[in-house]
Amino acid sequence: MSDIIRRDPRSEWIARNRLHPLHASLQALGASWVGPSGLIRKNPHAVAFVGPNGLKRIDRSGAQQGGGGKRASISAAAQLPxxxxxxxxxxxxxxxxxxxxxxxxxxxxxxxxxxxxxxxxxxxxxxxxxxxxxxxxxxxxxxxxxxxxxxxxxxxxxxxxxxxxxxxxxxxxxxxxxxxxxxxxxxxxxxxxxxxxxxxxxxxxxxxxxxxxxxxxxxxxxxxxxxxxxxxxxxxxxxxxxxxxxxxxxxxELEGTLAHSLTRIDNLGAVAVDPALTPMAEAEFILSGGNGVRDWELFHQAAEVLGATEGASRVAVDDGFMPRDRQVGATGTWVTARVYLAVGISGAVQHLQGIATCDKVVAINKDPGCDMVKRADLAVIGDSTAILQALIERVSEYRQGDLRDVA
Amino acid sequence: MSHDPLNVITLVSVGAHPVTGRARRAEQDARAVDLGLSLAGKELHLLHAGDPQAEALRAYLGMGLAEMTVLQQPPQADVLPALGNYLRHAGAQLVLTGSQAETGEGSGMLPYLLAEQLDWPLIVGLAEVESVTGGVAQVLQALPRGQRRRLQVRLPFVASVDNAAPEARQSAFGPARRGQLQQQEVAVVEDALLEEAQLQPARPRPKRLKVIKAKTGAERMKAATAKASAGGQVLTDMTPEQGAEAIFALLRGEDVLR
Incomplete structure (x- = not known):
């Protein structure tokens, strides 16, 4: 926003029109209120307004309404009751x-x-x-x-x-x-x-x-x-x-203390399931590769280390790097993953349709302007091979740290 | 598996074909029978409460069993007391059921109520029994998204089986004909539900529309022209390590690294 003070005729009009839905949001806030002792208190600084020539003016007639510099407040003030x-x-x-x-x-x-x-x-x-x-x-x-x-x-x-x-x-x-x-x-x-x-x-x-x-x-x-x-x-x-x-x-709060009951079912924790065997449509975490992936060996290794199910864009499947049943998108599988990690996928419309229900999308891509980056919750711009390599190292380090903690 | 055969009872019901509505073996019950066969072999007991003349019951016998016990009950009866009484004296160590019936109310409450009545623990969504040692079973529970969880539970217990359990074997015609349905007369308790509730053909549910709650023209215009999502964080000019660290933090936050 520039610092030039401008009149906003529309907001002045809204401020005058008591029937307008945004009327309340344009009223000067805190100009006067009832204090704790019951007296009406006034904020002398809020009484004035900045006139069109940039000088502070006080309008004693009571007609002072609206004013410059308030434009941004229209959307911000709209709060649900x-x-x-x-x-x-x-x-x-x-x-x-x-x-x-x-x-x-x-x-x-x-x-x-x-x-x-x-x-x-x-x-x-x-x-x-x-x-x-x-x-x-x-x-x-x-x-x-x-x-x-x-x-x-x-x-x-x-x-x-x-x-x-x-x-x-x-x-x-x-x-x-x-x-x-x-x-x-x-x-x-x-x-x-x-x-x-x-x-x-x-x-x-x-x-x-x-x-x-x-x-x-x-x-x-x-x-x-x-x-x-x-x-x-x-x-x-x-x-x-x-x-x-x-x-x-x-x-x-819950009143009283909960009686501690004897558990008859012991939870021994989650079992490692081979992510390659989970159907892609219901996989929770998918690592998907596209045209930007250069090193497919590294891609498979990353999927294994992350424990992710593998997916691919149509280009990667057409080029023979991934089997057809791994294709994500309108012509392949519609996935419902919670986290979708897209490596080197620019985001064709058909592909974005296929991942429409995914919660979090992470993109690794060279092109900051592509559609996948716009869709993604987190996009990292750079060379996919180097980033995957670093990610593998970071995750293996974390896993080993975990093992050390256990021991 | 190396342990002695367990005393397993599988509860079966008459299902309905999803398209034609014709009576058939219920899908989940058939999976429960299959699981029971893998645990107890030919010693598996099948139990049904209902009409002993139902032909669809023979499909379970065709999976490789010689006989089945049928507690005779009319169609509108509450089968829970009859099943509970039978199981209390049957000496079973494991009772397997499907997770919900394909006909009638199909609330899926039966395994829960049986477990409550017998005061046994209940495992929901049993996928596999890994081992039974010293009266303690180690089992795998099926979770959504193909995940599994390992649980330990003391025998006897009730377990319900859903569609994540292994696929049921086929039913053979000859054994199905030769099998015996052992009929038992038991007391009948009427179910009061259908006096006040009506079953009606399922109505297709309306598809939810995207409603734009805009009060002003400007907001409507914004909603109509806006892209589906505003986009998230974009990290440029970073070393691969920094980028990997950001991704790693997100993956940890979402709890997908197991």
Whole structure:
């Protein structure tokens, strides 16, 4: 922005027009307010405005409005209204999956359903186990956040979590429990809780309205319409996510200490699966190579060291460097990886379509202007061979450091 | 496997073909039977609660078993008490089920409720039993995206099998005909669900549209003309080591380096 002070006739017009949707955002903030003693306080510096000739002017007529230098504030000031529930008359408890520590789109749909069920009286409580990386609970529609931490909830601990959820049930007596009916944990946890509480849940629910819910039944050929029970396991896209309001993510605590139950299932940890054997459509981490890869031996070595499934662009497949079933894109496989590392791929439209659902895209490329770099969350510009070499060294170093820690 | 054959019971149901709706062996139950056969061989017990005349049940016998126990139940009955009573006295060490039925409600609650009723631990998504030593089983659990997790659990336990388990073997016609369905009369408990709920043909779900929530013309224009994503961090003029370090940090942050 230049320092030249200009009049902005449009913002002046908006500031005069009380019916304009942006009117409020253009009012001078903090010019006067009611102080703690009840007196009206004024900020003398905010009273003046800078006139067209660059001098500070004070307009005592009260007509002073709008003004120069305020243009940038139009978009910045637009903030969603805060939805506050001081004394909720009931609770809707949601247990999101938090895949990778963040709310998934399924979780957000579920929170949308929860705030629909909560209306203006109830509060949406999200129960989160262990560490998380989510920073947007407020716009997702969480009124209360119950964060349960501790050694006992790290990793796969369904029995401990059910104990905690039972304690939540005793404390809040929620009107509804909502779980995502997913394979990433919600489906299992919800059913375990249903069995423990002796409640009959509605599963694979895709619509809840007027106290009735509809869910898929059997192998998906039939729907089951019934009264909405207390426990609902909802499918993806069961409702629209919250988008119009912000919510105060007020932290609440679990009262009392959790009884430590004897675990009957011991988690011995993840098993190393050969990434080459996982189907590409459901691989979590893909290393994909294209025309810019010069050293394919090194590429395969990198995939092995990183533990990534290999993919390729059409050019690499056509040139015979990779088999046809490894092709990513509209004519190959549509991938759903969480992390997609594209080496030397410029990003044809067909390829970008194939990776549309990937969460994080990392590009290594020579050309800073190519489409893949524009799509990528992190792009490193440089020679792919050298960067892959350095990456292999860095990761092997990390792995060896890990082994040393264990020993 | 070197251990003695386990006492394994697999619960089977009548499935429905996804296109024609014709009765057939249920896909996941067949995988559970296959897993049971690999653990117990010919000693595997099959258990079904329902109509003993159902022809589709014979497809399980065709996988290489001589007989199957059928607890006679009418179509609208709650089979859980009957199964629970039977299993409590059957002396099984491992009960295998599919993860959800292909007909009826198909809520997938049965293994959970059985485990709760018997007070046994439950393994969800069993992919493989690696070893059983001293009453403790070491098993692999199937996770989404082709991942596996190793769990240790004390016998007896209930395990549900989903589509990640190994593919079921074919059913042979001759053994299927020769197999015996051993019928048992048990008490019938009515299921109250279908009094208040209706089953209806599945409605196709509407596809979600991209909704642009813009209040002003300027915002609408921006939403219509904007690229799909604004783009992320671009690192230029770096040494390969610095670039690799940045990528490594992202991969660690996303927790994909195992």
């Amino acid at each position: 805060l939805h506050i529930i001081e004394q909720p008359s009931f609770h809707i408890v949601v247990v999101p999956d938090m895949v990778g520590g963040r709310l998934s789109s399924h979780d957000k749909d579920l929170l949308g359903l929860a705030s629909m069920l909560a209306g203006s009286e109830g509060a949406v409580v999200a129960v989160v186990f262990g560490e998380h990386k989510e920073s947007a609970f407020d716009t997702a529609g969480v009124d209360r956040l119950l964060h349960i931490q501790g050694e006992a909830f790290v990793g796969y601990t369904p029995e401990q979590r059910i104990m905690a959820l039972r304690a939540v049930d005793d404390q809040l007596a929620p009107r509804h429990w909502l779980f995502p009916d997913s394979r990433t944990g919600g489906g299992e946890l919800g059913r375990r809780l249903a069995a423990k509480l002796g409640e009959r849940p509605a599963t694979r629910v895709w619509q809840v309205a007027d106290g009735q819910c509809i869910g898929r039944a059997g192998a998906g050929q039939q729907d089951l319409a019934r009264r909405a029970p207390r426990l609902i396991l909802a499918a993806a896209e069961c409702a629209d996510p919250v988008g119009e309001t912000r919510h105060e993510v007020r932290a609440i």
